[in-house]
Amino acid sequence: MIKRLTGLLLALLLLAGLTACGEKGQGTSLDLENASWEEILDAARGTTVTFYGWGGDENRNNWLNSAVADYVKEEYGVTLEVVGMNIEDILAKLSGEKEAGAAAGSIDMIWINGENFYSAKENGLLYGPFTHRLPNMEACVDLEDPETLNDFCMPIEGYEAPYAKAQLVLYRDSAVTPEAPASAQELLDFCRQYPGRVTYPAPPDFTGSAFVRNIIYELCGWEPFQDMEADYDTVAAAIQPALDYLRALNPYLWNRGATFPDSSNAVDAMFADGELALSVSYAPFTVATGIDQGLYTDTTETFVFDGGTIGNTNYMAIAFDAPNKAGAMVVINAILSVPMQLSQYETLRELPVVDGAKLTEEEAAAFDAVDLGRGVLTQEELLSRRLPEMPARLVPVIEEIWLDQVVGQYNS
Numbered sequence: 001m002i003k004r005l006t007g008l009l010l011a012l013l014l015l016a017g018l019t020a021c022g023e024k025g026q027g028t029s030l031d032l033e034n035a036s037w038e039e040i041l042d043a044a045r046g047t048t049v050t051f052y053g054w055g056g057d058e059n060r061n062n063w064l065n066s067a068v069a070d071y072v073k074e075e076y077g078v079t080l081e082v083v084g085m086n087i088e089d090i091l092a093k094l095s096g097e098k099e100a101g102a103a104a105g106s107i108d109m110i111w112i113n114g115e116n117f118y119s120a121k122e123n124g125l126l127y128g129p130f131t132h133r134l135p136n137m138e139a140c141v142d143l144e145d146p147e148t149l150n151d152f153c154m155p156i157e158g159y160e161a162p163y164a165k166a167q168l169v170l171y172r173d174s175a176v177t178p179e180a181p182a183s184a185q186e187l188l189d190f191c192r193q194y195p196g197r198v199t200y201p202a203p204p205d206f207t208g209s210a211f212v213r214n215i216i217y218e219l220c221g222w223e224p225f226q227d228m229e230a231d232y233d234t235v236a237a238a239i240q241p242a243l244d245y246l247r248a249l250n251p252y253l254w255n256r257g258a259t260f261p262d263s264s265n266a267v268d269a270m271f272a273d274g275e276l277a278l279s280v281s282y283a284p285f286t287v288a289t290g291i292d293q294g295l296y297t298d299t300t301e302t303f304v305f306d307g308g309t310i311g312n313t314n315y316m317a318i319a320f321d322a323p324n325k326a327g328a329m330v331v332i333n334a335i336l337s338v339p340m341q342l343s344q345y346e347t348l349r350e351l352p353v354v355d356g357a358k359l360t361e362e363e364a365a366a367f368d369a370v371d372l373g374r375g376v377l378t379q380e381e382l383l384s385r386r387l388p389e390m391p392a393r394l395v396p397v398i399e400e401i402w403l404d405q406v407v408g409q410y411n412s
Contacts, residue, residue, distance in 0.1 A: 030326055037135060043326040045077040050324075051331070053111025055084015056265075059289070059348055067343045072334050078327050083107075087116045094125040097321055105321040108328040112160065113314040114152045118392035120317070121159055127318040127325055129158025134329060136336035137161065142355035147313040152392035153226060160315035161332050164344060165351035167311035167382050168210050168304070171271075171287050171375070172278045175299040182306045184218040184245060190278070191252035197277040199253050201267050202260035202407070203399040207282045208267075212402055213390050214310050216242040222387055230393040236401050246406045258408045272296060284382050285349035288373025301375045308385035313353060338363050346370050351379060 030043045049072075055061060061082060069080040085093075090110060097105045112120065120126050131137050141148055141162060149156060172180065177194060181187040191198045201208030216225075219241040228234065236243070250257025254276065261267045264281065271279035272295045283289075290296035316335065318328045334340055338359065341352040349372055356364060372378070390398070 032130075032133075032325055032329075035326075037133065040133070040326045040329055041076060044324070044330040047324050047327045048079040048081055049108045049327040049331045050081045050083055050106065051109040051111070052083045052085050052090050052107045054086060055082075063344065063347050067347065068331075068335060068340060071340060072331050075334065076330050078330055080331060087112060091116060091120055091125060094120070094319055094321070095123065098123075098125060102321055104323040105319055106323070107319040108322040108324045109331060110317045110319060111163065111314065112317050113312060114389070115392040115395045117151045117156075117160060117315065117317065118154045121154065125320050126159045127320050127322055128160075130318060130325075130329055131156075131158045131161045134161060134333040134336065136333045140336050140338060140341070140354045140358055142357070145355070146388065151315060152312065152389045152395070154392050156315075160317040161336060162353035163314045163316050163335065164348075165311060165313050165353060166282045167284045167351065167386055168207070168214055168280065168282055168309040169284045169286070169302045169377070169382075170278060170280050170304065170309075171296075171300055171302045173297050173299055174301045175297065176274075177277045180301070180303040182303075184215055184305070188245070188249055188252075191249055194277045195252045196254055196256075197275070199255070199257075199260055199267060199270075199276065200280055201264045202262055203402050204396070205263050207264035207280055208260070209395060209399055210282055210310050211280050212242075212246070212398065213395075214305070214387075215245060216390075216398070217310065217387055218242075218305065218307055219245055222390075225390055225394060226388075228391070228394060230391075230397050232397055232401065235394060235397045236405070239398065239401065243401070243405050244411060246402070247409050247411045250406070250408070250410055257406075257410075260407065283349075284351065285372050285376045287375040288349060291374050296375070298374065302377050304377065304382070304385050306385075308387040310389055311382070311386040312389045342366055342370075349373065349376075351382070 030039065032040065035043070051064065061084065064080065064082045072078040072080055090107065094105065094107065137143065147165070148162060151160065179190055179193070181190045200211045203209035203212055216239050220239055224238060228238065261270065267276065268279055268281070270276045272290070284302070287296060287300050287302045291298060291300060316332045318325055322328055336353070338354060341354045344350050345352045345367060352367065359367070
């Protein structure tokens, strides 16, 4: 009996040892704060990393599941599992796990930025700081770039790494409407000329909210908002000229501004069908993709205001209770690499986050050689008219004010 118990005990100890080895593979028993990069790579090998983010971009999903997944599997022995979920649901899931005191959740990496990063960081839902551990942050990224340091004016402090850059653009079919409004005033004139054929997505749609903020910048400047408190009355007073403008725009909009489409996809479909004369996107090369797919005419062209348009960076973060933090760090580092940033630029036509000054001549030539397609502005043209984002804390306040004081309202 004693021998049988002893044998059973040895078997249990062996099983425990094997389990511990398996857990080390997921990075749970690795001291990440003091581990070398080689040890992090070793801990990640043979593991699976879950990457949660908005799943509505089929092209990006395909790129992640092919180019990125193949790269991290071949180079690091890591399996990438992409999970489509709205960021609000992701944060709700993390909040529930934190409230329940879960030791380990199911989310490793998160696609995030702006007010969602602000909320997640403030509520302790993210792991970090970690970006200082990534070799490609130093090798490929401008560490002094304001968008490396801040996300919608929120200090990043190592809690997320850059993924891709975006910038607000407008576009129209130049064969139908040769005019390209170069300012808010010219946009009002355009809407008067083509009544009922312009609209924008209703905030809090990401693109619609950015469009409203861009109008605010046009008429109120952007500097006053960088240190402003998120007080309804204070913000409303500061953006009064923009509110007056948006109400003046309403009579000439689709449905006279009484209602607005609920998403940028809806606005884009209306434009593609010829119902609208103008559309707006936060993906600066969306027109090229649309032309390639036969959604837009060959004469569709992108433009921006002379005074510039808002741009931002989207990022990759790690959940506070990620079961595979080591693996997540390895995948994030891989996406920051020159090969993956170049692949993203070529395949998705997303502005890269690599620092041109850190590229070799051969690497720089490869980026310069990318064919961005028809009807778009160059990277240089976009970045030369790029405006900083609004502080994240002000975004929901502005969206609330817009709903209260713009929808269905007109200047007396």
